[in-house]
Amino acid sequence: MHTTDFFSRDLSWLSFNERVLMEAGRPTVPLAERIRFLSIYSSNLDEFYRVRMPALMALQKINKSKAAKEPIYTGALEEAKLIIHRQQELYGQTIAGILPQLEQYQLRLLYNTPLPVEILPELCEYFFTQVLAFLQPVFLSSLRPDFFPANNKLYLVAGLQLPGRKTEYAIVNIPSDSLPRFKAFTANGITYIVFLEDIIRQHLPAIFRDATITGAWNGKITRDAELELTDDFEEDMAGKIEKQISKRDYGFATRFLYQPGLPADCLDALIRQFGLTNASIVAGGTYHNLKDLASLPFNSQVPQYPAWPSIIPAVAASSQSIFDAIAAKDIVLHPPYQSYNTVLRFFNEAAIDPAVSEIYVTLYRVADDSKIVHALISAAKNGKQVTVLVELKARFDEANNIRWARRMKDAGVKILYSDASLKVHAKIALVKRKDKIGVYYAGLLATGNLNESTARFYTDHILLTADYAMLKEMEQLFQLLSQRRKIAGASLKFNKLLVAQFNLQKVFLDLIDREIDLSKRGIPAAITIKLNNLEEKKLIAKLYEASQAGVRIQLLVRSICCLMPGLPGLSENITVKRIVDRYLEHGRVFLFHNAGQEELYMGSADWMDRNIYRRIEVCFPVYDRDIQEEVKHILQLQLSDNVQAVQLDARLQNHPVQSEGEKVRSQEAIYQYLRVKSTTKQ
Template sequence: MQSAFFFDRDLSWLSFNGRVLEEAGNSHVPILERIKFLSIYSSNLDEFYRVRMPAVMALEKIHQKGADQQAAEAKTAILKEITTIINRQQERFGAIFTTEILPLLKEKGIHLVYNEPMPDSIKEEVSAYFYTHVMAFLQPVYLSISGIKFFPENNKLYLLTVIEGERGFNELVIINIPSDNLPRFYAVKADNKQYVVFLDDIIKDNLSAIFKHAVIKGCFSFKITRDAELDVEDDYEGDLARKIEDQLTKRDFGLATRLLHEPGIEDGHLQLLVMALKLQHASIIRGGCYHNLKDLGSFPVNEAGMSYDKWPAIRVKAGDGSLSLFEAIEKKDLLLHPPYQSYDLVLRFFNEAAVDPDVSEIYVTLYRIASDSRIGHALVSAARNGKKVSVLVELKARFDEANNIRWAKKMKAAGVKIIYSALSLKVHAKIALVKRKKEKRISCVGLLATGNMNESTARFYTDHILFTGHPEMLREMELLFIFLGHRKKAGNPGLINFNHILVAQFNLQERFLQMIDREITNARAGKEAAITIKMNNLEEKVLISKLYEASQAGVQIRLIVRSICCLKPGVPGLSEHITVKRIVDRYLEHGRIFVFHNNAATELYMGSADWMNRNIYRRIEVCFPVYDETIKDQMLQLLQLQLDDNGQAVAIDQHLNNVPLPKNGTLVYSQKAIYELLAKQQG
């Protein structure tokens, strides 16, 4: 299908990050939460420059060198539009921060020193902090000294200082801002106020202690963003963990994609910096006075009434309390909804498996494991307690590689069988299987989730976790674990016959297409036909095209897509029966839910798979059916609250705009409504 029928994935992602930025500008959000949204926006943009910009720039160069002039012009236009959008968003960021956030902080008696002289009342204390804590980490680099080898690392902060030395000419000196070693902000109380000072300004205000015999002509902050891609061959056969560890040491020294600098640097000095640091191929971007504002996430203030009201996680019981968790699961499926509900049941699942004498085998996939994972500790204990424990650790989970490798080594040393996926195939499935042997009978219980088995992210990612004793589904999970243990590519989709779970590389795309086709058939027969899907990202064109076909047949399609959405909704003759909503609120929407009306015999699936090219074609994903009618009804209730959301949700229109929804009638804030509903149901 023509590219005109699809949004560009990078422009769509920028639209999502723009929605995050607007939440920072939402006057109804508590001020410290608004600051966190600024931090999230900044962190997201840094990742965009590390991950997506290298790909966009490479594609543009490929098309420029090729014969397809039209494709080359299209890629150049996309790159220009990306730059325009980011510049516009950065201006909005600055306006929110300076004209809204800073005045609101001052009203609360909090003075963030921002691009202004250091107040006299705190100068002495700030200077003392500089001499006793900061100075030890400073490493000035004079660019004029020949033979100096200096390589600015990825997203580290630096100051370009212009000094006039004793010989009367200007020199350029780079000074590191040691925000890896020290907090980015320093809090001081004086004049009945709470002052907060950037580490950057502490250094700037004490430059005379570094350059005692020089005149300081200017000082400007900058940072460099580098390509984050790891270079590991698809057919690499050696020690994969060691190979990725070697690559991680090089990641911060990758190709520079962006030089972001404070305004005011003379053109000649900027060019000297670019030449000295070999940044000729990077985007040179004039930013604000401060960079890495993702550090706002650690803003050192926590006053009452400046954050969201607390929603204590709802504790969920397993059965009547007289049974073990596994016995309760064997009797009836359970469904958990973190962070609204406590993650304790997941921890209990692995803890019981580690010590239950009836448990003989444990299988689990780990994509992003918490740094101090209770699940990891339970698996170590299980192995030491004589259980057969097999763990697939995904070493290629971007930005979590080092932590995953650390845990893989720890578990392996304890006797856990560690499996790494085939290099060209990530395992993104979130599943666990426990086999129990009692009185010569083997039974299984399983855990299937939409999100990682990570108790840290479970505090702010909305996910759904199914505990089940369904024999056929668990047998299929066991077959998948056996397959993964051989570290082979999927190859033949008919290799394993999955009838219940949907597995990418085997039957996932095919089954989703079949279920959409069934709705098309029903619509053409005059029957009610509808599809409701919630996911993080929607990009894959085969599935999008099938949704277009369903819309043209009259199927009513409601989508909730948090981030990338390449489908254009509401286009006459193409997608007029498709609506798309986006929800950004206190929690990160992360669950994937797929509902097919099926002529009133509703089918509901959940799982790990977004409809992205990578998920469909280059990963092992698992989506699973919900068979228990009580659980299904509850999920449909929760989903309906999100479809009804007109407080935090926006509609994505056919021009990729985030359009606020009408506030007529009752205002529905779905996350709050879901929490209240689950609390009421729990009693």
């Protein structure tokens, strides 16, 4: 196996983001949703520059001496820049084609457009009464010692001609974190939507009254977002991370994005003044941080996706104890198609049930106003022993997680943190109940975060079970995590759960090996896997081996995919599809044919280096036959998608799935399937 047999993870991720941009360009997508996909693309690209670009920049330095040993990364930085430049051109063409369509709904986004005179009086009043209070202009030639361009914040660079002096430049902050990025003004039956920076640009003469304005250009600096944590067991992990978060906005710059036309002498001064020599210096469009398009003030006439009201599962509509229902039969939930309220009920009942003595939960990304956490706080105040592992190192959610961890701790919840080198990414909860007869368990195992906010648009699967053996293993895992010692070397043995750091990778390799053996013996063999990301080379190599042995492999990989499909002699029996639609595909599902005795697993783990080697992940078997059939049917609908799915080729290109048969849009088909099934059960 050679490194050239794998895609670069970063170029693969850019390929996925291009698929998102393709959705913005599709005329069949409702207009408001096309703009939302432009926002998603922009947000994704910002994160790429904050997280992955620093890694590519570091690899470029390494490759100067080791390029021959790591050919997969040779030139990846430059290739990434070329891909991004091409995508940005497509972005500009796409938004230019979309914005005029708003006018049929009496909306006009003023994008590179002069401000109409009829809105200027109201706009002027808004500037002086609402905007001016947040502005802190500084001259580039005499910066205040405390001035430092914040990470990913917007700035306006103004050219000023002062009497008797050469042209000077001033920097004005765009306070989009304090004020709406867009402000609507209505005149003559038309609603004009104005960028905040254009409101400020219009009033630069009022800010610099003694100067003639020679020009104004938008810009922003993107910085490295990684936190640097030492691998120790200090108690105040939250304090350490808070200090690192405060430094994040001062990390080294990875990109300076500026509006074309910025004078060369000003650009040179900015690069020198703010240490941007090693950053990507990119002349982009007029407007930046277009992730804010998600907050564009539409009216109700602008077409959006039709409403899909959440389906209420039968268990949620019953007055029976949810724990009695789980004891009688395993339950599966599929948010957002189905209501997330069943999960909330699981925690709410646990908080007040007198038979519940202990509750254990892992929390990776906590909702801003988490009802789950409120239930856990109530449980602690109701005398339950509540133990919560809060992952403080969940990127960009650190501060919110710290806030909730402290609130729970103040309420009497036992709070656990993972060590600096290991994230706990498992999505699990355990409830322990006692009565006169004995001890009973109820467990929740999920593919996605215990977060009711993201559950509205992330597709996931959640298993509620009373399987005693499986939940005893979960209890052992929580006990290990409670000990605050190194996971490496721990002697726990898992027979049902697949736990990264213990048996997860080995079991998956063994399951693939079994399909290889069956195929070599002439028995039909097949593997179907759905993931967010596929990167880890040992598992990919095993899939290649299976393909060479004749195993039919169907992969649904939302974003990063380092496996090259369809290569003769290597992966000709492997297909890779992506689905991008109204919901974000997020579930992880693993189906092994096993000579007709199919085995199904779900769980939290993508097949990436970080998930396999640097995280605690939990995948779990699905034993209930009804649930197996339900999940397999959902998988089949996704594999059959010929509307929203694309097929990935050996050159990282996204090709629409060609089919002359019935049109299948999997997310819509899954919603209708679950809706009909719910109606049938009632």
